[in-house]
Structure formats: C-alpha cells, structure tokens
Amino acid sequence: MALAAHQNWLVDFYQRRNWFQLSPFIRVNFLTEEVGELSRAVRALEIGRHHPGEPAVTPAAARANLVEELGDCLDQLLVICAKFEVTPDEIIQASEHKMKQRFHEL
Known part of the structure; x- marks a missing residue:
C-alpha cells in the first residue's frame, strides 16, 4: 500500500473512532511515547x-516488535x-530537497 493511501485509511480509521479530533499537540505527545x-x-x-522481569525474546520476535513500533x-x-x-x-x-541542498547535490 502506498504511503498516501495508508494515510487516507488511517485518518478514516481514526475518525470513525473519534480519535482524529485530538489536537496535534496531543498527537506529538503520543509520538514521543511511540519513539x-x-x-x-x-x-x-x-x-x-x-x-x-521480562521473558527472553527471539530475534524474530524482537524484529517483529521493531516493525510494529x-x-x-x-x-502518528x-x-x-x-x-x-x-x-x-x-x-x-x-x-x-533539503539534503541535496545541504550537501550540494542539486
């Protein structure tokens, strides 16, 4: 799925659950938590x-968790x-554009 299509799906998903109305300020806090x-x-x-206190995790499970996070x-x-x-x-x-300009690759 393309990024823009996922964004459209995600916004619809959030709107149907009344999550989208949360302010960008709150969203940044959620992003901080996710980071x-x-x-x-x-x-x-x-x-x-x-x-x-945590069970051992296989490399595959650790990678799956990375993808999830x-x-x-x-x-967010x-x-x-x-x-x-x-x-x-x-x-x-x-x-x-910023990177090309910064490193003179334009």
Missing part, C-alpha cells in the same frame, strides 16, 4: 534487554500531517 517504545525495540536488537511512529506522523494538510509526498520532496 520511546521504538528506542526500547532498537535496544533489544542492538544490545539486548536482559531484564529479569516503526509503524506506530509512522502512523501521518495523523499529524493530516491535521496540518501536509501530504507524505510533500514531506519526502522537502526532505530530499
């Missing part, structure tokens, strides 16, 4: 967790974008 969970998932893959971060970003009427293509183009 923390992503950090934990990366740590588990890079150096392990080794927490006595990346998706959660992406979804896409909802914030929709709140400000910013398209994924607009973000990608702006990002590429």
Whole structure:
C-alpha cells in the first residue's frame, strides 16, 4: 500500500473512532511515547534487554516488535500531517530537497 493511501485509511480509521479530533499537540505527545517504545525495540536488537522481569525474546520476535513500533511512529506522523494538510509526498520532496541542498547535490 502506498504511503498516501495508508494515510487516507488511517485518518478514516481514526475518525470513525473519534480519535482524529485530538489536537496535534496531543498527537506529538503520543509520538514521543511511540519513539520511546521504538528506542526500547532498537535496544533489544542492538544490545539486548536482559531484564529479569521480562521473558527472553527471539530475534524474530524482537524484529517483529521493531516493525510494529516503526509503524506506530509512522502512523502518528501521518495523523499529524493530516491535521496540518501536509501530504507524505510533500514531506519526502522537502526532505530530499533539503539534503541535496545541504550537501550540494542539486
């Protein structure tokens, strides 16, 4: 599924549950929470967790958790974008332009 199509699906999903009306400020807080969970998932893959209160996790399960947390971060970003009427293509183009300009690749 293309990024814009996923964003449209996601906004509809959130609207049907009355979640979309939450402010972008609240969404940024949700994103912060998700980034923390992503950090934990990366740590588990890079150096392990080794927490006595948690069961051991297989490499496949750790990778699956990473994919899940990346998706959660992406979804929060896409909802914030929709709140400000910013398209994924607009973000990608702006990002590429900034990097090319910064490193003189225009």
